[in-house]
Amino acid sequence: MEKILIFDFGSQTTALIGRRIRELGVYSEIIPGDSDLAAVDLNDVKGLILSGSPESVYANGASVDQSVYTRGLPLLGICYGLQRMTADLGGVVAPLPKREYGPVSVTLIGETLLHREMSPAVAAFFARLPQSLFQPSLFQPTEVNPDRAFTVWMSHGDTLTTLAPGFVQCGTSETGYPAIVYHREKPWFGFQFHPEATHCEYGAELLGAFVFGVCGAKGGWSMENYLGELREQVRLKAGNRTVLLLISGGVDSSVTAALLLKSLPADAVHLMYVDTGLMRKNETEEVEAALEKLGAKHLHIIRAEDAFLAALAGKEQPEEKRKIIGDLFITIQEREVARLNLPLDYLLAQGTLYTDLIESGKGVGEKARVIKSHHNVASPLVAALRREGRIIEPLEKLYKDEARALGRLVSLDETIIGRHPFPGPGLAVRILGAVTKEKCAILREADALYIGELRKHGLYDQIWQAFAVLLPVRSVGVAGDERRYGYVLALRAVTSADGMTADVFPFPPKDLLEIAALITNTVRDIGRVTYDISSKPPATIEWE
Numbered sequence: 001m002e003k004i005l006i007f008d009f010g011s012q013t014t015a016l017i018g019r020r021i022r023e024l025g026v027y028s029e030i031i032p033g034d035s036d037l038a039a040v041d042l043n044d045v046k047g048l049i050l051s052g053s054p055e056s057v058y059a060n061g062a063s064v065d066q067s068v069y070t071r072g073l074p075l076l077g078i079c080y081g082l083q084r085m086t087a088d089l090g091g092v093v094a095p096l097p098k099r100e101y102g103p104v105s106v107t108l109i110g111e112t113l114l115h116r117e118m119s120p121a122v123a124a125f126f127a128r129l130p131q132s133l134f135q136p137s138l139f140q141p142t143e144v145n146p147d148r149a150f151t152v153w154m155s156h157g158d159t160l161t162t163l164a165p166g167f168v169q170c171g172t173s174e175t176g177y178p179a180i181v182y183h184r185e186k187p188w189f190g191f192q193f194h195p196e197a198t199h200c201e202y203g204a205e206l207l208g209a210f211v212f213g214v215c216g217a218k219g220g221w222s223m224e225n226y227l228g229e230l231r232e233q234v235r236l237k238a239g240n241r242t243v244l245l246l247i248s249g250g251v252d253s254s255v256t257a258a259l260l261l262k263s264l265p266a267d268a269v270h271l272m273y274v275d276t277g278l279m280r281k282n283e284t285e286e287v288e289a290a291l292e293k294l295g296a297k298h299l300h301i302i303r304a305e306d307a308f309l310a311a312l313a314g315k316e317q318p319e320e321k322r323k324i325i326g327d328l329f330i331t332i333q334e335r336e337v338a339r340l341n342l343p344l345d346y347l348l349a350q351g352t353l354y355t356d357l358i359e360s361g362k363g364v365g366e367k368a369r370v371i372k373s374h375h376n377v378a379s380p381l382v383a384a385l386r387r388e389g390r391i392i393e394p395l396e397k398l399y400k401d402e403a404r405a406l407g408r409l410v411s412l413d414e415t416i417i418g419r420h421p422f423p424g425p426g427l428a429v430r431i432l433g434a435v436t437k438e439k440c441a442i443l444r445e446a447d448a449l450y451i452g453e454l455r456k457h458g459l460y461d462q463i464w465q466a467f468a469v470l471l472p473v474r475s476v477g478v479a480g481d482e483r484r485y486g487y488v489l490a491l492r493a494v495t496s497a498d499g500m501t502a503d504v505f506p507f508p509p510k511d512l513l514e515i516a517a518l519i520t521n522t523v524r525d526i527g528r529v530t531y532d533i534s535s536k537p538p539a540t541i542e543w544e
C-alpha cells in the first residue's frame, strides 16, 4: 500500500498532517523524528515529510537521519522541517526579530519558473496548483496583485536567511521571508507555513501538489480497504490463538471488539467488561446488547459495584478516589482474567488510538509533548504482555473520527459510536466528595434525563461532552407547602476538538430551561440545577 511517511519533530499539528493526507486518499504514517531510516520498510513509501517542531534547528541533539537526503525520495519540509533541510544542506536559519504567528499573506511567483528550466518534479508540483494564485509577472515586479495572494497559517520564531544551494524561493510572505521553496533538480520542497492547519488557504491543494504531483501517489485509500487490511493483519497476528479484549463501553474498545468479531472466529474472541457500579444508566446492558448483536460468544461481565463502593466509602479527595478505583480495577481485572483459564499463549487486544500514543509519549519520539498522564492506569498485566509481544492494538494508526468511521463499517451501533467520552473513574468523579450508592442512583437518573433530552432536542451531536455533576450541597426549595432541601446538580456541556481545551456549549436558553425543569420535576432529590459556564482552561472538563 502506497504511503507517505511523516517524521514527527513534536509539533502539535503533526497528527493533522497525517490526517490531511489520508483525507486526500493516501495512507500516511507518522514516525519519530529521530527514526533510523535503515530500520524502516521503505518499499511502498512514496515520499517523506519533515514536520514542524517547538525546537530550533540548532537545539542540542536536534537532527534527522541524513539518509533522508540520499534515498532519492521526494521530500517536503514543513516549518521546522524546512529549516531542518536548510540547515542540513548548507543554508542558514536565524531567529526572526519577532515571532510570526497566525494568518500571513503569501504571494507565489510563478512566472519566473516558466523562464527557467524546471525539473519534472517542480513542473508537476506547479501544474497542480490553481493558476490563479500565481502573480502575473516577475520581471516587472512592481506591484503585487493582492487578489492573487493567499493566506497561510504561520507559527515560527526562526526563518531561512540563506537558502541551501540549489534551492529557489517561489513563495514569499508579506513580511518578505521565504514561504515556499523548491530544489532545482531534486524533488525537494519546503513550506515555512502549516498547510495542514484549518485556517491555511489552499492547504489541501499544496499538500496534494506534493503528494500526487511530486510523489506520484495514486490515491484511493479509504476506510473500506483499510478495514480489509486490518482484518488480515488481525488474522495473521492472532493465528490460532485466543484473543482477550478488555472493554470499557467507550468508542475505542467497542470498535476494537467489533473488528475482532469481524476478523476472527467468535470462539477465539473473549471480551471482558468490569461494571464498577459507577457507570451511566443502562450502560452495561447497552454494551452487552451491542456486542451480542455483533456475534460475541464469550462476553464476561464482571459485576463489582459492591467492591468499588466499599473501597470508596468515606473517601472525599478526588485523587484518592481515582487511585482507589484504578488499583481496584487492576486487581479485579487480573483476578478475573486468571479465572478465565485462557490458553497460555493468549493475546490481549487494546483499543489504543494513535492519539493515545502521542498523549502517553510512547510512540512518537521524545520531543512529542506528553499531554495526558493521569488517564490510563498502567496495569502490570498489560505491561508484562507487552514485553512478551502479546498485545494487539489494531486501531493504533487511527484518529478518533477514523475509529468511528471504522465502527460504522463493522456495523457497531450508532449510539455507541457517537457516544461522548466517559472517564475511567466514571460517576465517582462526578459526585463531588464521598460516593454512596444513593448518590450514584440520583446522579444516574439525572444524567440519563439530561442526555436523553439532549438527544431529543437534537443537541447531542453538537456537543463534545455533556454530563451532570452532583454537588455536595443541598439548597432550600418548596414542594407543595413544604420546604425541602434538595441536592444541587450542575449541568456541563462543552465543545472541543480533543478534550485538551474546551469551550462552553452555547446552550439555547429555551432548551436549557426545559431540561432543567424536567430534571427538578422528575428527580425527587434534586432541588436546583445550575449550568457550568467555565471553559478549559482555566477549569477542567470534569469537576474533580
Ligand code: XMP
Binding pocket: 322, 374, 375, 376, 421, 422, 423, 424, 425, 465, 499, 500, 536, 539, 540, 541, 542, 543
Ligand atoms: P479534564 O477533566 O482533565 O478531562 O479536562 C479531559 C478529558 O479526559 C477525561 N478524563 C478522564 N478519563 N480517566 C479517564 O479515563 C480519568 O481519570 C479522567 N479524568 C478526566 C474527561 O472526561 C475528558 O474527556
